[in-house]
Amino acid sequence: MSTPLPTAARPAPPSRWFAVIALTLGVFSLVMAEFLPASLLTPMAESLAISEGQAGQAVTVTAVVALLSGLLVTAVTQRLDRRHVLLAFSLLMIAANLVVAFAPGLAWLLLGRVLLDIALGGFWALSAATVMRLVSEHDVPRALSLLFAGVPIATISAAALGSYLGDLFGWRNVFLLATAISVATLIFQYVTLPRMTPERPTPLGTLVSVMKRPGMMVGIVAILLVFCGHFAFFTYVRPFLEGVSHMGINALSSTLLAFGVANFVGTLAAGYLIERSLRLTLLLMPLAMGSLGWLLATLGGFSMGTDALMVALWGFAFGAVPVAWSTWITRVVPDEAESGGGLIVASIQLAIALGAAVGGVVFGIGGVLAVCATAGTLLLAGAALVVAGVKTRPVSATAECSAQGSACD
Known part of the structure; x- marks a missing residue:
């Protein structure tokens, strides 16, 4: 049997942009379902007769299960068509959405979240x-x-939309709506995704050899430093805007909306930037965020508009x-x-958990300004590592063996 060519050595495939759009719909559906409990926490807790802290476990369970799923999926499904x-x-x-929508209690709620987290990771x-x-290859970025x-x-x-529709129609109907979106996503993926047979076996040991x-x-x-720094700050962005910038609810909502819109624009701009220089993009983004973290720590509260602008730039x-x-x-x-x-x-999920934990410890010791400075330091350290x-450039298994001074089989 012939040995499969590595991905980089294969002829360039015809671009299947409808399939990429189908994957984007998958991202939208998964991430929306992931964050819905955060906007529906209070009505979910009241309906299920549990505390808001218990309902919050529906959000925090995500990182651990998604981390394990991300590590294990390639080995468990190594012989299955990727489609x-x-x-x-x-x-x-x-x-997962159906289980949550009809959950009679906390156990079923957590079961639904575990199913979602497996799919997410x-x-x-x-x-x-x-x-x-x-x-x-040229179109990948x-x-x-x-x-x-x-x-x-x-x-x-x-x-x-989650909180708004939940108030109008009830939180269970919001999850049913999320289910309908997921069904539409499945249908579009079924129509557009081509067959993608596994290119080579990927046993669990492959993770070690890649590392x-x-x-x-x-x-x-x-990656750990950059994402940990981001989530340390983002977890406490609301306390910063309320306590340091002294924003009311309208200004707060507008600033968070600006953050989301700027984040969307930055995501679309990434492809353009990476095509020109991947290394420069990897360096400049955490460098900018780290600098903003220290500016927020030292100049935060100077003016509401300046703080809002820095958060949007972040x-x-x-x-x-x-x-x-x-x-x-x-x-x-x-x-x-x-x-x-x-x-x-796995690295990002670990960074999310660490970022929230580090931010919590620093917040308790030095307040939200110390969180900004800590986040900025982590991000600048990530930029320094870049x-x-x-x-x-590609690093092959042969390079690994040569670096270790041994022969490759």
Whole structure:
């Protein structure tokens, strides 16, 4: 049996942009379902006769399960057609929304969230590698920017529409609406996604071998620092705007909306920036966010408009970050993009948990301004690592063996 060519060595596929749009719809549906409980927490808690803290577990359980799903999905599904795997994740999302919509108590609510988190982590792990098979190498950054554009749209929809529609029709009907969107997503994916047979076996040990490649560990640590810094700040952005900027509800809502819109624009701009220089994009975005973190820590409260502008600029810069790092993994390990994608998903989920935890500790000790300074420091450290040792060219398994001074089988 002939050995499959690595992804980078294959002829460029014809661009299937409708399939990329189908994946974007998947991102929108998954992320919206992920964040809906945050905007519906109070009515969900009252209806299920549980505390808001218990209902909040429906949000916090996401990171742990999605982390494990991202790490394991490539090994568990290594012999399955990727089209079938992605469709299965959409089916799982539908089931998850239905379980939550009809949940009689906390146990069923958490079950629904676990099902969603499996789909979420698995989908993200396969997304970059799937995009590589749908479009030519030149179009990968633009396709990934389109894919990630679903995130800010879904976040805004979950926060604004979720609470509004929940007040009008009840939180269960909001999840039924999310189910309907998921069904439409499944149908569109069924029509547009081509067959994508596995290119090579990806046992669990592949994750370890990918991590051992030169420069990979530095890149993963940089990802942890950048995302940890972002979520440390973003978790406490509302206390900053209320306590330091002294914004009322209207100004607060407008600023958060501006953040979301700027994040969307930054996501779309990422493809253009990466086509010109991936390394520069990886460097400039955390450098800008880290600088903004220190400016907010030192100048925050000077004027409401200035604070709002800096928060919006932060949103723009962060919009390019997931696109840039997803493009990075497709370039440095094109032959193991699925395993690399799993490592990125796990790193980001860990960073979300660490960011919230670090932010909480710092907030308790030094207040929200200290959180801004800490977030800025983490982001600047991530930018420094990009300069120091993050590679942006393919790193093969052969290079790994050569670096270790041993022969490859």
